[in-house]
Amino acid sequence: MNTTDIRDLTSLRDALREFADARDWRQFHTPKNLAMAMIVEAAELVEHFQWLTPEQSRALPPETLAAARDEVADTLIYLVELADALDIDLIAAARAKMAKNAIKYPPSENIE
Numbered sequence: 001m002n003t004t005d006i007r008d009l010t011s012l013r014d015a016l017r018e019f020a021d022a023r024d025w026r027q028f029h030t031p032k033n034l035a036m037a038m039i040v041e042a043a044e045l046v047e048h049f050q051w052l053t054p055e056q057s058r059a060l061p062p063e064t065l066a067a068a069r070d071e072v073a074d075t076l077i078y079l080v081e082l083a084d085a086l087d088i089d090l091i092a093a094a095r096a097k098m099a100k101n102a103i104k105y106p107p108s109e110n111i112e
Contacts, residue, residue: 009091013084016077031085038078045071 006012020026048068049057060068083090 009080012077013080016081017084020081029081029085031082034078034082034085038075038082041071041074041078045075 003015006015017026020029045068048060048064048071080090082088083093
């Protein structure tokens with residue numbers, strides 16, 4: 001699959017399957033391994049923000065932003081692969097979680 005054909009989570013999932021199959025990596029893509037890999041990538045993302053002020057974190061230099069973009073992509077890739085391994089529809093799961101959060105955290109009438 002051409003990477004320009006990736007336009008949504010389903011096509012990303014399909015491309016990731018194809019990529020892993022071509023390398024015989026699916027045997028290693030257990031939920032445990034994918035969850036661990038995802039958290040490692042998330043930690044690598046955090047490293048780019050460690051010790052920055054809130055203002056600095058909103059205005060990353062181009063090279064830091066590019067590195068953060070790579071780590072965000074790695075984290076997303078592992079999340080999509082984990083959801084695939086567990087047969088979780090990410091959009092449906094996010095929708096359901098947002099509905100739960102709306103009940104748990106109703107809008108405040110006194111936002112200041």
